[in-house]
Amino acid sequence: MILVTVGTHNQNFDRLVRAMDELAAELDEPVLIQRGSSHYLPRHAEHFEWASSQRMEQLTQQARVIVSHAAAGSILLALLHHKPLVVVPRLQRFGESIDDHQRQLSTALHEQGKAIAVDPLSKEALRLAIDTVTQQGSYIEGSTRLVQAVRRQLGLWDEAKRRVMPAREDI
Amino acid sequence: MKIGLVCSHGGHLTETLQILPAFEGHDLFFATYHSARDNEVRAIAQAYFTTNIGTSLWRMFLALFWSLLVLLRERPDVILSLGAEIALPFFFWSKLLGIRTIFIESWCRVENLSKTGKLVYPIADAFLVQWPQLLKVCGPKAQYQGAVI
Numbered sequence: 001m002i003l004v005t006v007g008t009h010n011q012n013f014d015r016l017v018r019a020m021d022e023l024a025a026e027l028d029e030p031v032l033i034q035r036g037s038s039h040y041l042p043r044h045a046e047h048f049e050w051a052s053s054q055r056m057e058q059l060t061q062q063a064r065v066i067v068s069h070a071a072a073g074s075i076l077l078a079l080l081h082h083k084p085l086v087v088v089p090r091l092q093r094f095g096e097s098i099d100d101h102q103r104q105l106s107t108a109l110h111e112q113g114k115a116i117a118v119d120p121l122s123k124e125a126l127r128l129a130i131d132t133v134t135q136q137g138s139y140i141e142g143s144t145r146l147v148q149a150v151r152r153q154l155g156l157w158d159e160a161k162r163r164v165m166p167a168r169e170d171i
Numbered sequence: 172m173k174i175g176l177v178c179s180h181g182g183h184l185t186e187t188l189q190i191l192p193a194f195e196g197h198d199l200f201f202a203t204y205h206s207a208r209d210n211e212v213r214a215i216a217q218a219y220f221t222t223n224i225g226t227s228l229w230r231m232f233l234a235l236f237w238s239l240l241v242l243l244r245e246r247p248d249v250i251l252s253l254g255a256e257i258a259l260p261f262f263f264w265s266k267l268l269g270i271r272t273i274f275i276e277s278w279c280r281v282e283n284l285s286k287t288g289k290l291v292y293p294i295a296d297a298f299l300v301q302w303p304q305l306l307k308v309c310g311p312k313a314q315y316q317g318a319v320i
Contacts, residue, residue, distance in 0.1 A: 008181035008206055010223060050207045053185070072279040073182025076189065076320055098226070104281040108302065143189045145317030146301070150193035150273065153297050154249065157271055158172050158197075161248060 002130065003063035004033040005074045008050060012038040013069055013096050015121055016088050020067060021045050023123045032059065057081075065130055070106035075115065084133040085115040086126065172248040173198040175241075176216075179223070179255045180206035186253045186278055189319040191215070200245050202238065202261065217245075224256050234260045242268060253277055253319075255287050266294045273297040276305065278319050283308055 004020045006013040017038045024031035024045035031045035034056070041047070051059070056077060060066065066078040070087040078085040087110075089103040090096035106117035116129040174197050178187045184203060199216040204223045212218045219241045224230045238260035242250075250265045251273040252258035258274065265272045274295040276288045281302045284292070292298055292310065300306060301318035 010225060052207045053211055070279075071182045072277055072319075073185035076182070076185050076278070079320055098286075101280055101283065101285070104283070105279050108281045143317070143319045146275075146299070146319060147190050147193040149299065149314070149316035150190060150251070150275075153273060154172065154174070154193070154197065157249060161172065 001063050002027075002029055002031045002065050002067060003059050004031060004045070004067045005056070006034060006036040006038060006069045007071050007074050008036060009069070009071065009090070009097070010037050011090070011096050012036075012040075013088075013090055014038045014040040015094060015096070016067075016069065017042060017047075019121055019123050019126055021047075023126055026127075029064070032063075034059075053077075065134060067126065067130065070102035070109070070117070072105075075105075075109070079114060085109075086118060086129045086133050087115045088118045088121055088126075173200070173245065175200050175202060175245060175247040175250045175261070177202045177250055177252040177258050177261045179257050180204040180208065182279060183254045183277060184208065184212070186275075186319045188215075190275075200241075200247070202241050202257065204257065221257075226256075231256070231259065235263070239264050242270065249273065251275070252291075254285055258287050258291060262291045262294055271296045273299070275299040276301060278302075280305060 017033055017035050017040045020031060020033055021042035021044050033042050033045045033047040035047050060077050060081045063083060066083045067086045068074040070089040087106040089106045092100050109115040110117035116133045118125045118129045174194055176187050178184050180203055201212050201216055201218040205220045221237050224234050242264050247270055249271045250261050253275045254277045262272050272295045274291045278301045282304060298313050300313050300315055303315045306313055306315055
């Protein structure tokens with residue numbers, strides 16, 4: 001199953017929903033689209049508006065390939081489950097995002113080999129990307145360093161607070 | 172310490188959940204937007220919800236009151252946010268109330284800061300970015316210490 005997700009963003013991503021729906025008509029594999037705020041209703045693919053993150057996680061596990069808008073949440077979900085990932089940036093000029101930061105993220109991921117970016121978007125580009133990404137692995141580094149950095153900062157402040165206001169048992 | 176995690180729904184929430192181990196041993200609460208994941212957030216800690224502010228100045232104005240009520244009720248030592256605009260009212264009041272703040276720019280920001288990032292940079296006590304190339308466009312306060320993945 002190919003899982004397509006456009007997240008919880010309040011702007012539509014009709015371009016991706018429509019292109020994947022049209023591609024679904026030509027594929028043997030089922031396509032499931034989380035369409036979010038998009039207006040276009042798929043005719044060939046199964047679709048739904050939103051789901052809980054538990055449900056999205058289940059669907060991600062079941063999917064063979066993820067096709068996602070280039071947003072952190074959806075990308076993290078796919079990479080954490082080691083799923084081959086195709087990303088498509090939302091663009092400002094189509095009213096899909098407030099700016100074009102998704103293009104930068106999708107380009108960076110593409111260069112690092114963590115995902116295949118489809119930009120410009122077309123049905124044929126999606127088909128090619130899905131074929132290509134299936135042959136690649138998935139990538140994960142983990143959040144350990146960031147977690148430790150935040151812990152360290154909180155620890156410093158906690159210590160400073162204890163010095164100023166000692167806990168009752170310390171007095 | 173008591174730490175308030177302030178984030179929009181969607182990806183910002185997913186990123187925040189990736190670094191939960193950083194807060195072990197501290198009290199937590201969430202301030203976020205309503206979404207299909209409300210119960211998931213409530214299961215982790217006390218949670219306060221509001222509707223998506225987005226770019227609406229009117230809703231940002233309302234959020235100023237809401238965020239102040241949350242802060243006065245919870246009295247946190249630290250406010251941490253991975254974005255987005257929901258961080259603005261909380262960082263504003265935190266500066267006035269002497270609450271420490273950590274802003275971590277979302278992983279989705281590779282080459283330029285978000286509007287929220289630019290606005291909170293001057294007042295955040297700690298400012299982290301998740302891509303090293305972002306350091307070039309930030310002031311000296313910004314640090315790169317890895318990412319949520």
